[in-house]
Amino acid sequence: MRWIYKKWKMLLLTFTLILVAGAGSYAWWLYDSLNSLSKDQQHTRFPASSVATMGTKPAPEPPKWEGEERVNILLLGADTRGLQKTESPRTDSMIIASINPLTKQAQLMSVMRDAVIDIPNMGQDRANTVLQAGGPNLVMQTIGKWTGLDIQYYVYTDFEGFIALIDAMGGIEMDVEKDMDYTSKADKHQYDIHLKKGKQLLDGSSALQYVRFRHDALSDYSRTKRQREMLGAVAQKMKSAWSILTLPNLIHKMSPYVETNLTADDMIKLGMLGMQINVGPSQQLPPTELLVEKRIHNAAVLGVKSEEELRMYIRQLLKENDPATSAAPH
Numbered sequence: 001m002r003w004i005y006k007k008w009k010m011l012l013l014t015f016t017l018i019l020v021a022g023a024g025s026y027a028w029w030l031y032d033s034l035n036s037l038s039k040d041q042q043h044t045r046f047p048a049s050s051v052a053t054m055g056t057k058p059a060p061e062p063p064k065w066e067g068e069e070r071v072n073i074l075l076l077g078a079d080t081r082g083l084q085k086t087e088s089p090r091t092d093s094m095i096i097a098s099i100n101p102l103t104k105q106a107q108l109m110s111v112m113r114d115a116v117i118d119i120p121n122m123g124q125d126r127a128n129t130v131l132q133a134g135g136p137n138l139v140m141q142t143i144g145k146w147t148g149l150d151i152q153y154y155v156y157t158d159f160e161g162f163i164a165l166i167d168a169m170g171g172i173e174m175d176v177e178k179d180m181d182y183t184s185k186a187d188k189h190q191y192d193i194h195l196k197k198g199k200q201l202l203d204g205s206s207a208l209q210y211v212r213f214r215h216d217a218l219s220d221y222s223r224t225k226r227q228r229e230m231l232g233a234v235a236q237k238m239k240s241a242w243s244i245l246t247l248p249n250l251i252h253k254m255s256p257y258v259e260t261n262l263t264a265d266d267m268i269k270l271g272m273l274g275m276q277i278n279v280g281p282s283q284q285l286p287p288t289e290l291l292v293e294k295r296i297h298n299a300a301v302l303g304v305k306s307e308e309e310l311r312m313y314i315r316q317l318l319k320e321n322d323p324a325t326s327a328a329p330h
Helices: 002-035 127-147 159-168 204-212 220-238 241-257 264-274 307-320
Strands: 071-078 091-100 105-111 116-119 123-126 153-158 172-176 180-182 193-195 198-202 258-260 283-285 291-296 299-304
Touching: 071 127, 071 159, 091 127, 091 220, 105 127, 105 220, 105 307, 116 127, 116 299, 123 127, 123 291, 127 153, 127 307, 153 159, 153 241, 159 204, 159 241, 172 204, 172 220, 193 204, 198 204, 204 220, 220 283, 241 258, 283 307, 299 307
Parallel strands: 071 153, 105 283
Antiparallel strands: 071 091, 091 105, 116 123, 153 258, 172 198, 180 193, 291 299
């Protein structure tokens, strides 16, 4: 009997060593993959010199996140069609993910790309022009001042990065609310839109069509709503055990198209937090009741009645969807 006990003990020890080695390899693989998302000056699409060429001063570094206060992450999606790798694009979508780590509540807020906004040292222009003018730091500074939020982080990707993410996840299930059709010769029909109404599994290309479509009565209002719904569905699927196990491979496939100022350590902290997060109802910014029509550079834009009213609206929105705390956002 003793030899059987010794045999099982040896098998158990061997199995434990395999698990430890596997966990160590996974941790190294994950950390290395996350590090690849933070680009140095040689590989970034937004070199520091791009700000200077616009006649502006570099934006200050964003406030540090210590882990307990509200964290605000700006998600930037860009259209890079027809651009060289050294050219900065305009944003096609901007979504603020505001998270309270103490109550595990999150809020998604879309910034309308035609919203007029004050850009430091440059004056007023559309929100979607800020990235091109001064890179992600200037966007964080500008949107932060406009909303009254400390925006600590950004995550940037383009169309190809979005497609790679959805494909790497095995697609995403969405209920397409109506038939969607749109064609354009400008990009040689590469991003034409052809979707049928109904619940279906969208691959990367189809998912991009879904979040880009805006050729209906509500135009960008409907589009930003679909973008927030898609982001919520992606976040939910990322919580699954399958996604956790394949996360390093997923990140590796996205890496060429993604940039962020998050460190690997911060991404791991936020990733752990994300598994417990409850995402509340999403909103557009500015809200409809605060919108006014304006013209900038002979073009129609979306103004806001009062920036202070906008900031008050955001504070109230976060408070209502975070009932466990009365603390105002930073």
